[in-house]
Amino acid sequence: MAAAGEAPRANRLDRRKARTRQALIDAAVRLIAEGRGERASIAEITEEADIGFGSFYNHFDSKEQLFGTASGELLEQWGQVIDQACADISDPAEVFAVALRISGRLGWTRPDVARFLTGVGLEALNASRGLAPRALRDIRAGQAAGRFTVTDAEIALGAVAGGLLGLLRLRERQPGQVDEASVDRLTEACLRLLGVPAPEAARLAASSLPPVAAVSR
Numbered sequence: 001m002a003a004a005g006e007a008p009r010a011n012r013l014d015r016r017k018a019r020t021r022q023a024l025i026d027a028a029v030r031l032i033a034e035g036r037g038e039r040a041s042i043a044e045i046t047e048e049a050d051i052g053f054g055s056f057y058n059h060f061d062s063k064e065q066l067f068g069t070a071s072g073e074l075l076e077q078w079g080q081v082i083d084q085a086c087a088d089i090s091d092p093a094e095v096f097a098v099a100l101r102i103s104g105r106l107g108w109t110r111p112d113v114a115r116f117l118t119g120v121g122l123e124a125l126n127a128s129r130g131l132a133p134r135a136l137r138d139i140r141a142g143q144a145a146g147r148f149t150v151t152d153a154e155i156a157l158g159a160v161a162g163g164l165l166g167l168l169r170l171r172e173r174q175p176g177q178v179d180e181a182s183v184d185r186l187t188e189a190c191l192r193l194l195g196v197p198a199p200e201a202a203r204l205a206a207s208s209l210p211p212v213a214a215v216s217r
């Protein structure tokens with residue numbers, strides 16, 4: 001009888017631990033998005049997460065570890081969304097265009113994620129998971145297929161990332177200046193930067209987008 005009761009208790013404990021860990025990650029995401037991540041203390045993080053201070057160390061060794069985990073998980077989540085949207089596309093130039101157009105639209109489809117990206121800034125280029133590694137993969141695939149003529153994929157990635165972050169920040173601060181056409185113009189410019197001929201870049205930037213899976217946090 002006692003043995004039979006152990007599993008439910010263990011399951012409840014596991015669920016409680018998972019909820020606490022997720023609360024910390026969600027708090028870290030909010031703090032980064034609001035530009036408060038660097039200044040936040042562990043006490044402020046746990047208050048934001050609405051958990052006890054001591055619970056923090058049951059899940060993370062430091063604020064840096066929490067923020068690294070939060071960034072990695074959120075960026076990977078959206079990377080998988082883009083992978084799913086591009087699953088039936090074989091042309092690396094079209095994959096790149098779709099990924100950039102979906103990411104640029106986060107300014108109004110998921111403003112919380114857009115604010116997080118601008119909060120992280122170019123540090124996202126150093127992430128081992130998420131959007132940047134996928135974009136670098138796509139640029140290199142385009143080079144290998146002869147679709148892109150740019151010689152240095154990492155420099156090209158930095159230029160594209162700077163353009164995307166600038167657009168998302170402008171959308172956040174002056175929303176009336178950035179719409180879907182703005183995102184598509186940025187995509188067209190980035191494709192031309194990568195070496196795609198102007199008419200082809202315009203076509204790719206104006207093509208229909210595949211459906212994007214809903215994501216909840």
